[in-house]
Amino acid sequence: MKEIAPEDGHFKIHMWPKPASNVDRKTIxxxxxxxIxxxxxxKIATQLNLxxxxxxxxxxxxxxxxNLSKINIWDKHFNPPEMPQVTEEAGLIKSFFGKLRKKLGI
Structure with missing residues (x-):
């Protein structure tokens, strides 16, 4: 399997597959x-936790x-969404406004 689809391989599917059964439908x-x-x-295995x-x-x-072709590394790729980093300052501001709302009963 590793020869067919190496971990560092880059691929692109041409059409959405149409699963016949509900088994693994979400994953597919x-x-x-x-x-696509x-x-x-x-990278995709890591992103989807599979x-x-x-x-x-x-x-x-x-x-x-x-339904698939190999693509070059520099072609357009899927980029996982970046997780926003909550800074300590933003956490303090949220905490401050949360306490203020409690005191004011808002």
Missing amino acids: FQLSSCF QGGKVS PIETVQRFIAANIATN
């Missing part, structure tokens, strides 16, 4: 939403149906 659509934009196998083997099986299935 999550993977599809990432790979193009993406790196290991085992790398699951992502590799998805890639292999799409290769078998001729």
Whole structure:
């Protein structure tokens, strides 16, 4: 499986798959939403918190149906959303306004 879909491989699916059964439907659509934009196998596995083997099986299935192509590293890729970093100052401001609301009964 690692030869077909290496962890550092970049792929893009051409069409959304249509799962016949409800088994793993959510996972298939999550993977599809990432790979429709193009993406790196290991990065998407980490983002979706899935085992790398699951992502590799998805890639292999799409290769078998001729619904996937390898893309270059510099092509447009899926970029996971960045988690906003709450600074300590922002936390203090929220805390201050929260206490103020409690005292004022708002």
